[in-house]
Amino acid sequence: MVNIPSSIDDTVPAAEVEDVELYHPHSWWTTYVFSQDAKVIAIQYSLTAISIGLVALVLSWLMRLQLGFPGYFTFIDADRYYQFITMHGMIMVIYLLTALFLGGFGNYLIPLMLGARDMVFPYANMLSYWLYLLAVLVLAAGFFVPGGPTGAGWTLYPPQAILSGTPGGQSGGIILMLVSLILFIIGFTMGGLNYVVTVLQGRARGMTLMRMPLTIWGIFTATVMALLAFPALFVASVMMLFDLVLGTSFFMPAIVEMGTQLQHGGGSPILFQHLFWFFGHPEVYIVALPAFGIVSDLISTHARKNIFGYRMMVWAIVIIGALSFIVWAHHMYVSGMNPNFGFFFATTTLIIAVPTAIKVYNWVLTLWRGDIHLTIPMLFALGFIVTFVNGGLTGLFLGNVVVDVPLSDTMFVVAHFHMVMGVAPIMVIFGAIYHWYPKITGRMLDEIMGRIHFWVTFLGAYLIFFPMHYLGLLGAPRRYYELGESAVNPPSAHDLNVFITLMALTVGAAQMLFLFNLVWSLRHGKEAGGNPWRATTLEWQTPTTPPPHGNWGKELPVVYRWAYDYSVPGAPQDFIPQNQPNPDRLSMENAS
Amino acid sequence: MAVVLILVLVAFASVLFHLLSPWWWTPIASNWHYIDNTIIITFWITGFVFTAVVLFVAYCVFRFRHKPGNRAHYEPENRKLEFWLATVTTIGVVAMLAPGLFVWNQFVTVPSDATEVEVVGQQWLWSYRLPGANGKLGTSETRDVSTENPLGLNKNDAAGLDDIIISGGELHVPVGKPVKMLLRSIDVLHDFYVPEFRAKMDMVPGMVTYFWFTPTRTGTFEVLCAELCGVGHPQMRGTVVVDTEADYQNWLQQQQTFTQMMAGEVQTTN
Ligand code: HEM
Ligand SMILES: [Cu+2]
Ligand SMILES: [Cu+2]
Numbered sequence: 056m057v058n059i060p061s062s063i064d065d066t067v068p069a070a071e072v073e074d075v076e077l078y079h080p081h082s083w084w085t086t087y088v089f090s091q092d093a094k095v096i097a098i099q100y101s102l103t104a105i106s107i108g109l110v111a112l113v114l115s116w117l118m119r120l121q122l123g124f125p126g127y128f129t130f131i132d133a134d135r136y137y138q139f140i141t142m143h144g145m146i147m148v149i150y151l152l153t154a155l156f157l158g159g160f161g162n163y164l165i166p167l168m169l170g171a172r173d174m175v176f177p178y179a180n181m182l183s184y185w186l187y188l189l190a191v192l193v194l195a196a197g198f199f200v201p202g203g204p205t206g207a208g209w210t211l212y213p214p215q216a217i218l219s220g221t222p223g224g225q226s227g228g229i230i231l232m233l234v235s236l237i238l239f240i241i242g243f244t245m246g247g248l249n250y251v252v253t254v255l256q257g258r259a260r261g262m263t264l265m266r267m268p269l270t271i272w273g274i275f276t277a278t279v280m281a282l283l284a285f286p287a288l289f290v291a292s293v294m295m296l297f298d299l300v301l302g303t304s305f306f307m308p309a310i311v312e313m314g315t316q317l318q319h320g321g322g323s324p325i326l327f328q329h330l331f332w333f334f335g336h337p338e339v340y341i342v343a344l345p346a347f348g349i350v351s352d353l354i355s356t357h358a359r360k361n362i363f364g365y366r367m368m369v370w371a372i373v374i375i376g377a378l379s380f381i382v383w384a385h386h387m388y389v390s391g392m393n394p395n396f397g398f399f400f401a402t403t404t405l406i407i408a409v410p411t412a413i414k415v416y417n418w419v420l421t422l423w424r425g426d427i428h429l430t431i432p433m434l435f436a437l438g439f440i441v442t443f444v445n446g447g448l449t450g451l452f453l454g455n456v457v458v459d460v461p462l463s464d465t466m467f468v469v470a471h472f473h474m475v476m477g478v479a480p481i482m483v484i485f486g487a488i489y490h491w492y493p494k495i496t497g498r499m500l501d502e503i504m505g506r507i508h509f510w511v512t513f514l515g516a517y518l519i520f521f522p523m524h525y526l527g528l529l530g531a532p533r534r535y536y537e538l539g540e541s542a543v544n545p546p547s548a549h550d551l552n553v554f555i556t557l558m559a560l561t562v563g564a565a566q567m568l569f570l571f572n573l574v575w576s577l578r579h580g581k582e583a584g585g586n587p588w589r590a591t592t593l594e595w596q597t598p599t600t601p602p603p604h605g606n607w608g609k610e611l612p613v614v615y616r617w618a619y620d621y622s623v624p625g626a627p628q629d630f631i632p633q634n635q636p637n638p639d640r641l642s643m644e645n646a647s
Numbered sequence: 648m649a650v651v652l653i654l655v656l657v658a659f660a661s662v663l664f665h666l667l668s669p670w671w672w673t674p675i676a677s678n679w680h681y682i683d684n685t686i687i688i689t690f691w692i693t694g695f696v697f698t699a700v701v702l703f704v705a706y707c708v709f710r711f712r713h714k715p716g717n718r719a720h721y722e723p724e725n726r727k728l729e730f731w732l733a734t735v736t737t738i739g740v741v742a743m744l745a746p747g748l749f750v751w752n753q754f755v756t757v758p759s760d761a762t763e764v765e766v767v768g769q770q771w772l773w774s775y776r777l778p779g780a781n782g783k784l785g786t787s788e789t790r791d792v793s794t795e796n797p798l799g800l801n802k803n804d805a806a807g808l809d810d811i812i813i814s815g816g817e818l819h820v821p822v823g824k825p826v827k828m829l830l831r832s833i834d835v836l837h838d839f840y841v842p843e844f845r846a847k848m849d850m851v852p853g854m855v856t857y858f859w860f861t862p863t864r865t866g867t868f869e870v871l872c873a874e875l876c877g878v879g880h881p882q883m884r885g886t887v888v889v890d891t892e893a894d895y896q897n898w899l900q901q902q903q904t905f906t907q908m909m910a911g912e913v914q915t916t917n
Contacts, residue, residue: 133878208875214852215835220770220877308853309789311799311833313770316790324836324851358711360719364729389838391830391849391856394755398748405744412736413729419700420728422707424720429650429712437650437704441657444700448693451740455747457754458685461672461845464838464873514653521661525670530842532873535881541869543842547669622719629718 078177079604091177092604093162096184098495100158103184107191108151109566114143116563123556125537133536134222137206140534142197144209145232148338149239150191152480156345157243157281158187160487161250161274163495167594168268170259170612170634172605175252179245186242194235202226208534210335213306213327217299220313229299233292240285240292250278259593259634261614265369266633268592268618269362272369273348276376277341283380284337291330298322328390332383339476340379344372346483347414350439352618353486354418356590357433358425359629361619363417371410371417378407388459397456404454408447415444426622426629430588431505435486438513439479445517446475449524464534467527470520478516485512485569492573493587497600498580504572508565515562519555526551591630592618654705658698665694676843676868676889678825678861681750683845689743696739754846757859761825764818767798768830768837768850771879773870774798775818779809779904789833789852799833800905811902817886818870821895825861838874841887849874862889 080086090096118139121131131139162180166173174180197204206222207215207229219225223232254275258267267275294305298319306327307319355362362368384392384400418440427433449471453459462468485508492500527533530543538544586595598608612634620631675683711719763784765776776798778784785800785807792799797814800807820826830839832850840847843866848858870885890898903911 133881137875137878206878212836212875215875215877218835218877220835220879222878224877310835310852311769311789311792313834314794316792320790321853323853325854358719359713361721361723363722364724366724367729389848391851391854394751397751397755401744401747401751405740408740409733409736413733415700416729416732419703419707420725422704422711424722425707425711426717426719427708427712429708434650437654437708440704441654441701444697445661448697451693451743452686452689455685455689455743457682457747457751458689460754460847461679461682461686461842463847464840510653517657522664522668522670525664525668528672529670530673530871532840532871534875536878537881539881541871541884542673543869543871545669551670619723622721624721 089181091173091181093166093174093177093180094495094602094604094606096180097159097162099184100154100162100187103188103191104151104155104159107146107195108155110195111143111146111151112563112566114139114146116560118143119556119559121536123553125539134203134206136536137208137534138204138222138228141206141208141211141232142194142204146194147477148209148342149236150194152342152476152484153243153281153338154187155484156342156480157250157274157278158184158246160270160345160349161246161278163491164270164594165250165253165274166257167494167597167602167606168271168592169254169257169262170593170607170614171253171257172607172611174249175257176245176249180249183242183246183249186238186245190235190238190242193231193238197223197228197231197235200227200231202228205229205232210328210331211295212331213295213298213324214308214310214319217295218310218312230296233296236292237289240289243281243285247278247282250274251282259612259614262593262633265366266614266617268348269351269365269368269372270345270348270592272372273344273346273351276372277344280337280344280376280379281341284334284341286334287330288334291327291334294330295327325387325390325392328387328392329384332386333380336383336386337376337379339472340375342476342480344376346439346480347372349487350436350483351418351421352592353432353436353483353490354421355619355621356490356588357430357436358422358427359621360421360425361621363420363423364413365617365619367413368417371414374410375407375414378403378410382407382454385454385456385459388456389463401454401456405451408451408454411447415440415447430489431500431502431509432486432490432588434506434509434513435482435489438509439482439486442474442482442513442517443479445521446471446473446479450475461530462527464532465527466531466533467524469533470523470527473520473523478520482513485509488573490588491594492576492580493583493600494594494597495601496577496580497583498576499583499587500576500580501572504568504575508569508572511565512562512569515558515565519558519562522551523555589628589630591616591620591632593633596632596634648709651705651709654701654708658701658705662694662698665690673842675845676841676862676864676866677845678863679754679845681753685743685746685750688746692739692743754858757827757857758825761827761859763827763829764820765829765831766818766839766850768832768839768872768876768883769834770877771872771883772815773818773839773883773885774815775813776800777811777813777899777902779811781806781809784829785810785905787831792833795909802909808904808906810905811899812905812908813902814908817888819888819890819895819898820862821892822862822865822889825859827857827859830856830858835876836874837872837876837883840871840873841868842871843868847873865889865891865894 205228297303304319304322307322309320310317382404385404585600767774783806785804830850832852837850872883
């Protein structure tokens, strides 16, 4: 056998780890509301993220209605359109995807998969959720203040973001957005430090770093990145607030606003863009890496085969994480920065394609000679591969500086990032929910509803975003309330827009079915048992399902092998749980 | 089975869509067909990879889907295979990056004989300035912008007095001569974008950005703003006309200079 960390570690002692002091809740309130149990916090994070995500989904329908049937729905005027775009983008990227992957899956899976009783700082973990909730409420409050939320685009580029030509620019809207981001980042930092320290310090005996499931590697690396990247957004938000409220000029040069000379002078709008994308590009991978990790485990479990090239997969995650801090200006090729930067950033960007491609190869090579069960998590994993490969490849257009020149700020970009960081990670989220729902609730999600949900979502999303690239190639700019008469908007493009809108509504309807399934299966789902997928990782080996506070009962698990002992030759079953000692070791123990 | 068929269909339908799509770039009107060529190379390489990966997945599902008694093969790593895949990928990436950087080098190297044309963006209107008889643009300053002097030219700079000002009208450029577009904004970000020229660049208040191109055919082209600049963003359109030399000279004669503008009936549009 290849030298893989699955080989028996004979030095691991028997499980003699004593029960850690946990603060056990004493009332309903501290069990379900102000809970310090990472699993409850995970569910709170997830439900909040899904709720605000639904708002973003509805906003996407409204935008699509305007783009498919311009001017037909009179309540969607230009102001509102830009407010919808902004809130949709910001909610999807930060308040849904980041919160769900790290706050949701991170909280649920880190302690369980590592054999810990909880996060190391449960109290800070609880605060993290409440700050997140507050951030969401402040963000949503934007819809109710005079002037409405900001319509500056999710990138919030100044000077436009804080001037009066932009909806919400001189009123509460932009302030609420910035304050909400600041709160989110503070809350995230509390959770994020927890995840990192738990991974580094809280692992069960025998769980070496190179035995961790890739899910944990993905979440861990993404969290480290987020802790390094979010501060850039934090300072940018604070500086912009100062520009707006205190009249400073960090991002404000001399400006004539609608014929009036403003008091500002000397600031640099491009400085904001550098800060924003220093956060914003890593942010793409903060969403992608947990998805990479989770999908690796879904594929391995449901193909009953070890993940191919585990060590390469770990290194690819770490290298992608590191490189993604030196590519940010590929979002700024046409921003007016010194064009010579283009050489550097195009090169670094295309270098990232190599470890990313290796990950794709290893996923498909895991399928090769596997024993593929076409369960719903597996279907979503396949959907992820298709959409991620598609979106990743169009990234090679946009990363290759000169090719980006005609395509940047067109619908090609919108199609690209939806495919790669919208659809693909959401495929993983769905797959993961179908996969872990039985552990969380003790019941399976309904299979038939699941299959309908998968096919409509996967094919529908592909049909929305694949053709959209060609509108961008044609030249249609993004963030256009209406394109009207133009060489880049022929009648055929209009037909395509109608089609895309209809698809968007269909995909949206399928999500309602999913939500119904979530609720319906709570009561009516098939009983799952502790390990319905016959998986190796620790969360499936808990003494009871759903796991109680403290997860493991009396004794913490001890880990004897890596997470991927599927279909090991000679083993009686096609999986060996991570906490199962080797046969010879068992016999040794029995003999003594 | 359905899964296999649909995956194969996704791969082939995507390729067919690409080949048959009526939505393709507008006929080019500048020297940047190099960019179009790089896009074509990229389409070939990425299209090949996409089809190969999706078909491979489909094949795996077809060949290795669960049947009772099946067992997966146990093979944690294969160094050789991983090495070869990484190498081939690197070659593919270089095959796209190399022409890309080569063309980028042309894109950032402005020919010395390019004529300068200034574009000034403001919410939500394009204005232009051409050098006058002296062939030089005078200096300008956002602080100097006023109703009489909408582009903020420096009145004390003699080089600017004969500059030609086009406030809110059409821009004309002669065919076949390289132009360096100097881009400036007096309020927020904008982006001067003519799809047929393939080039675009943001306009940033407080600085002057640029790009260059050579118009290769005459015609009238629409200018779109490609950077969100407030609610008027989609209405911020303009027109560029590429003229023959004679037509261009004709048009140029009819334009007003900065001096004329300051003296005579002021054509303010804001
Ligand atoms: C079926 C689901 C979705 C539909 C139909 C949809 C639709 C749209 C539309 C129509 C726009 C505006 C395009 C424009 O005019 O420029 C947009 C922008 C955007 N969407 Fe989505 N979207 C969906 C899901 C997502 C997801 C899952 C994400 C998460 C990454 C996402 C992130 C964004 C972002 C970041 C923007 C840019 C906002 C801006 O320009 O400031 N969307 N989306
Ligand atoms: Cu990026
Ligand atoms: Cu604009």
